[in-house]
Amino acid sequence: xxxxxALPLTAYQELAIVEVTADYDSSEAEVVKxxxxxxxxxxxxxxxxxxxxKQGTDLPPMQIGEHAPDPGVGEVGHxxxxxxxxxxxxxxxx
Numbered sequence: 001x002x003x004x005x006a007l008p009l010t011a012y013q014e015l016a017i018v019e020v021t022a023d024y025d026s027s028e029a030e031v032v033k034x035x036x037x038x039x040x041x042x043x044x045x046x047x048x049x050x051x052x053x054k055q056g057t058d059l060p061p062m063q064i065g066e067h068a069p070d071p072g073v074g075e076v077g078h079x080x081x082x083x084x085x086x087x088x089x090x091x092x093x094x
Contacts, residue, residue: 001036002046012088015042020083024054031083044087051084 020034031052039047 001039001044003032003036004046004048007048007086008046008088008090010090011092012090013092015039015044015087015089018042018047018083018085018087022081022083024079024081026081028052031081035083035085039085039087042087043089045089046087048086048088049083050086051082054081055079 016039018035018038020031020038022031022034036047
């Protein structure tokens with residue numbers, strides 16, 4: 001399945017948003033493989049990459065006695081790799 005860096009200039013239909021989250025140390029190849037697998041399940045012709053990044057934790061250590069829940073995916077302080085993309089099929093809307 002082709003991985004595109006921009007939406008095609010030809011007619012297409014968006015089938016699904018494909019989001020993958022993984023460990024910070026996961027390789028780009030691993031997260032792309034997961035995204036392609038999800039896109040294949042939708043019957044897509046191609047996957048358009050919107051965002052592929054690593055997010056570290058740049059927060060200072062917590063003070064003793066402070067208790068806070070672990071940050072969720074996409075929240076400040078969450079450490080991980082994120083890939084956002086769109087599964088598409090070529091052609092006019094059906």
